[in-house]
Amino acid sequence: MMTNKIKIETIVNNVEYSERIEPRLLASDFIRENLHLTGTHVGCEHGVCGACTIKINGITSRSCLKFAIQLHGKTVETVESFSSNPQKKIILDTFKKFHALQCGFCTPGFLITVDELLQTENLENEKEIRKSLSGNLCRCTGYENIIKAVLELKKNRKKK
Amino acid sequence: MKPSPFNYFNADTIQKALDALSNNENAKILAGGQSLVPMMNFRLAQPDLLIDISNINELTKINEDIEYIEIGSLLTHSNAIKSTCLKKHFPIIPKAINNVAHHTIRNQGTVGGSIANADPASEWPLLVTLLECSIKVENKRGKRDILSEDFFESHFITNLKEDEIITSIKIPKIKNTHGWSFFEEAQRDGDFAIVETAAIIEIEKNNLIKKASIAIGGVDEKVIKLKNIENLLIGLDLNENLCNFKKQDIYDQINPFSDNHSSIEYKKHLSFVLIKKAINAAKEHILNNNDDK
Numbered sequence: 001m002m003t004n005k006i007k008i009e010t011i012v013n014n015v016e017y018s019e020r021i022e023p024r025l026l027a028s029d030f031i032r033e034n035l036h037l038t039g040t041h042v043g044c045e046h047g048v049c050g051a052c053t054i055k056i057n058g059i060t061s062r063s064c065l066k067f068a069i070q071l072h073g074k075t076v077e078t079v080e081s082f083s084s085n086p087q088k089k090i091i092l093d094t095f096k097k098f099h100a101l102q103c104g105f106c107t108p109g110f111l112i113t114v115d116e117l118l119q120t121e122n123l124e125n126e127k128e129i130r131k132s133l134s135g136n137l138c139r140c141t142g143y144e145n146i147i148k149a150v151l152e153l154k155k156n157r158k159k160k
Numbered sequence: 161m162k163p164s165p166f167n168y169f170n171a172d173t174i175q176k177a178l179d180a181l182s183n184n185e186n187a188k189i190l191a192g193g194q195s196l197v198p199m200m201n202f203r204l205a206q207p208d209l210l211i212d213i214s215n216i217n218e219l220t221k222i223n224e225d226i227e228y229i230e231i232g233s234l235l236t237h238s239n240a241i242k243s244t245c246l247k248k249h250f251p252i253i254p255k256a257i258n259n260v261a262h263h264t265i266r267n268q269g270t271v272g273g274s275i276a277n278a279d280p281a282s283e284w285p286l287l288v289t290l291l292e293c294s295i296k297v298e299n300k301r302g303k304r305d306i307l308s309e310d311f312f313e314s315h316f317i318t319n320l321k322e323d324e325i326i327t328s329i330k331i332p333k334i335k336n337t338h339g340w341s342f343f344e345e346a347q348r349d350g351d352f353a354i355v356e357t358a359a360i361i362e363i364e365k366n367n368l369i370k371k372a373s374i375a376i377g378g379v380d381e382k383v384i385k386l387k388n389i390e391n392l393l394i395g396l397d398l399n400e401n402l403c404n405f406k407k408q409d410i411y412d413q414i415n416p417f418s419d420n421h422s423s424i425e426y427k428k429h430l431s432f433v434l435i436k437k438a439i440n441a442a443k444e445h446i447l448n449n450n451d452d453k
Contacts, residue, residue: 023165024166026162029162046290064201065193065268066193066197067168067197133263133350134263134349136262
């Protein structure tokens with residue numbers, strides 16, 4: 001079966017893109033291969049590991065479970081948007097401070113997820129943080145330092 | 161891990177989606193895609209046409225009527241948890257739905273998708289069965305309402321015809337004083353349940369039980385209601401021992417299979433323990449005056 005390429009227009013990290021793609025192209029592959037934004041990592045490709053997490057219209061989504069064609073008309077944020085945004089930069093710096101990563105493969109997914117959790121969830125205690133982050137797998141750190149970083153981020157947000 | 165080629169149609173109205181569904185063979189509806197897309201990535205599902213209904217906003221609404229709450233099939237799990245209307249009338253819904261997969265999956269996955277998928281160990285089929293909902297489906301020619309007990313048929317098999325789409329779920333309001341509980345045992349946060357149970361107990365003014373609804377998932381080809389236990393509770397005084405039944409009374413009703421995580425014996429034992437826990441917690445909930453309602 002052959003399918004024609006279809007034109008999509010989408011805004012990724014405040015940049016407008018217009019690309020011709022096949023319907024079966026996953027959003028994760030589109031972001032990495034077509035847009036060359038390789039910060040979004042591809043792990044399991046079936047929604048388990050969380051490494052490919054992005055934001056679509058401000059809400060987190062697995063990019064391996066969306067098709068690029070579904071990004072048409074939508075606004076996308078990837079991990080590349082973090083360093084230029086002061087609010088998100090704090091998350092980067094806190095992860096750095098607590099050494100909340102080792103190899104860094106899972107980190108983009110964690111950063112995007114934590115950014116959303118800080119805005120939408122209460123995260124009253126460590127248990128809630130662990131549950132909220134259960135959809136992101138890290139095979140190096142044992143999660144301890146990631147949890148410490150999120151606890152600190154939460155503490156600092158409350159102060160403000 | 162890449163899906164096989166397919167054509168894509170972005171349906172922006174229900175009518176366009178229904179037309180496309182009835183005019184094409186091997187077409188699939190794409191809502192949240194949190195179960196369908198993994199299956200497509202594994203090539204377990206290879207539709208020729210994908211009809212994307214995720215942009216039909218009218219299917220995301222929650223409407224309140226005197227007799228029922230009607231939720232649109234495209235409501236995401238996250239929005240179901242956030243809904244003040246659902247929290248007010250059915251606090252069991254946010255409690256249970258918080259156990260659906262993980263945060264990001266709940267952002268995208270939908271009520272209708274979960275029900276159409278009909279995994280016997282997932283939370284929406286349990287709630288829909290417990291709350292005796294009716295499921296509204298449409299095809300090109302018309303609409304029909306299907307009662308939850310007729311909707312689910314077996315593992316991943318429902319009464320839904322190939323040209324039908326689930327558009328909403330009607331949840332009848334509970335008028336009597338009642339208590340509820342939900343328990344799920346899974347290996348990790350976000351995993352599918354090994355066993356999940358929920359109970360609702362309704363009483364009359366004299367503290368006698370008027371109605372009981374007890375559902376269990378993960379231990380049969382579909383979520384089941386334990387009608388023998390429900391009937392046993394009717395007419396009892398709330399302050400009596402409500403768990404005056406034997407293990408075998410539960411075992412006879414369920415038909416679990418063993419898997420990597422647990423044996424048949426373990427699932428049966430867990431079912432018995434969780435059912436007792438659910439009934440007692442629903443009772444406590446009434447006795448504590450529905451504090452958290």
